Amino acid sequence: MGEVYMPQANPDGLLDHVLIHVPAGIDDDMCRFLGALKTLKGFDGREWRLMLEHIGQRNDFESVSPIVQTASVWQSQTPYLHPWHCKKDFDVPAQIRRECRERKLPEPIEIPPIPTIKPHGRELRPIDFHRFRSKRGLVQPDTRGSFWQLTFAEPLTGSLALGFGCHFGLGLFTPVDTDG
Known part of the structure; x- marks a missing residue:
């Protein structure tokens, strides 16, 4: 199985993070691609601003997810x-x-x-x-x-x-x- 996109909600129940799990790892090209993403359009046409927070190993995220x-x-x-x-x-x-x-x-x-x-x-x-x-x-x-x-x-x-x-x-x- 390839990458998995897992939405994360804030304490108000609103989606504010997406954890992307890539079992095979992320190469330099993928790092640049993810870092370059600035907006995402929803089904309703609304744009969401994006910011790459961190790329790391699973245990880097244990305290936040x-x-x-x-x-x-x-x-x-x-x-x-x-x-x-x-x-x-x-x-x-x-x-x-x-x-x-x-x-x-x-x-x-x-x-x-x-x-x-x-x-x-x-x-x-x-x-x-x-x-x-x-x-x-x-x-x-x-x-x-x-x-x-x-x-x-x-x-x-x-x-x-x-x-x-x-x-x-x-x-x-x-x-x-x-x-x-």
């Missing part, structure tokens, strides 16, 4: 969209387990669904999020989304993003407890 911490229990921060069509013996928890195996992550030992999340004190359902990608020929098996709590036998170090659209901020999980 919960998504790179270590925990045994992780909870949805954005809706998980299952990446395959559900079948009789292939429900959403089975898809989460398969995806963890394919990404060389440990399989969760518990995967209960969560009806709502409460970031910044505001109760949200999956339907409250933008959950669609419009790209010609793209098949999106899940357009509703769901929230989950994943419990692992051993602490897992983030970032953790799973499912359809996870490289654009969907399926993002944050730690419920920190062990590290």
